[in-house]
Amino acid sequence: MFAVAAVGVGIGMTLVMIRALLGPTLYDRVLALNIFGTKTVLLIAVLGFLAGRPEFLDLALVYALINFIGTIAVLKYFEVGDLGKASEIGGGRS
Amino acid sequence: MARIVGLWFILFAVWLLLSGHWDSALLVGFGLGSCTLTVYIASRMDVADHEGVPIYWIGRFLLYLPWLLKEILVANINVAKVILSPKLPISPIMVVFRSTQKSDLGRVLYANSITLTPGTITTGVEGDQLEIHALTRKDVDGREEDEMDRRVSIVEGAS
Amino acid sequence: MVWDVLSWIFILGGLFFIVVGGVGVLRFPDVYTRLHAAGMTDTMGAGLVLIGLSFQSGLSFESGGWLITVRLLMIWAFLLFTSPIATHALARAALHGKVEPIRGDVEGGDS
Numbered sequence: 001m002f003a004v005a006a007v008g009v010g011i012g013m014t015l016v017m018i019r020a021l022l023g024p025t026l027y028d029r030v031l032a033l034n035i036f037g038t039k040t041v042l043l044i045a046v047l048g049f050l051a052g053r054p055e056f057l058d059l060a061l062v063y064a065l066i067n068f069i070g071t072i073a074v075l076k077y078f079e080v081g082d083l084g085k086a087s088e089i090g091g092g093r094s
Numbered sequence: 095m096a097r098i099v100g101l102w103f104i105l106f107a108v109w110l111l112l113s114g115h116w117d118s119a120l121l122v123g124f125g126l127g128s129c130t131l132t133v134y135i136a137s138r139m140d141v142a143d144h145e146g147v148p149i150y151w152i153g154r155f156l157l158y159l160p161w162l163l164k165e166i167l168v169a170n171i172n173v174a175k176v177i178l179s180p181k182l183p184i185s186p187i188m189v190v191f192r193s194t195q196k197s198d199l200g201r202v203l204y205a206n207s208i209t210l211t212p213g214t215i216t217t218g219v220e221g222d223q224l225e226i227h228a229l230t231r232k233d234v235d236g237r238e239e240d241e242m243d244r245r246v247s248i249v250e251g252a253s
Numbered sequence: 254m255v256w257d258v259l260s261w262i263f264i265l266g267g268l269f270f271i272v273v274g275g276v277g278v279l280r281f282p283d284v285y286t287r288l289h290a291a292g293m294t295d296t297m298g299a300g301l302v303l304i305g306l307s308f309q310s311g312l313s314f315e316s317g318g319w320l321i322t323v324r325l326l327m328i329w330a331f332l333l334f335t336s337p338i339a340t341h342a343l344a345r346a347a348l349h350g351k352v353e354p355i356r357g358d359v360e361g362g363d364s
Binding site: 001004005008009011012013014015016018019025026027028030031032034035038039041042045046049054057058060061064065068071072075078079 | 260261264268271272274275276278279284287288291294295298299302303305306309310321324325327328331332335336338339342343346347349350352
């Protein structure tokens, strides 16, 4: 049954990858990569069960962290053009 | 101070759960040491004391969670219906809501709850005005959102 | 046995939401509408799959299965915390990047 789950997640990843290739704007691609990362987390978890090695879940947890930070970093880079500067929008106001 | 101690306990609980080592004194000692070091650095960086999550919300938050999960399930099924219907009946719309929460954290919880239910996403927060993008017009008829607003205010407490 | 059937149901339900979310990302016409489909994958798709997996690991103390269950639930809790923030950041950046959201009744998705 885990093989079925892995194939299902793979189908979802393929669909999202098509969107990442089609574009049309930068934000579509970033969005697609973000979903792709979430599905990778699921795929790692399912593969861990498939291989009978639940230690894979630690990798999935770390991948979830990196995926989130990576998305934010890419968005900030294209917004500000520099990872060190403060963002113009939303920053400093409450 | 209370938040620093709370942070330490939460960090150590997470360490125990992730490592699964309960018996080896050396490993648990290293865990204790790394938690203490992290909390020390956090308090030196001044991020621990006034920006922490209020632990006393947790009880009311756990009461709010089942309702939120039910809302997420219902909204998911609605969006799935929209995606699978051949005509793709969407009518995107941007609206502005007022939130009644007093603290920033309450507003964050409300905005994140709105984003978590598919069909509505928060695109901007200005003071107590939330700018919301909705997939279809009937997603923002206001009933679920008012209910959610009321419940988040309960989580926030009357203080 | 009961747990096997339950975990099948949950995993298949999660796969349904994941695939439908992928179809939605392909069919919807602009970034902001696609974000809704993305949210579906992050919340219900991931959640149902992870809960289904946690039925397999169980809660037994002897085999350490409950640690695996805790880990699965931590992954879901983490996704629930980060997915709205990432969605919000994307919508904000797209608005800032002068991508106009389409409004009103739209017919069918293009490409």
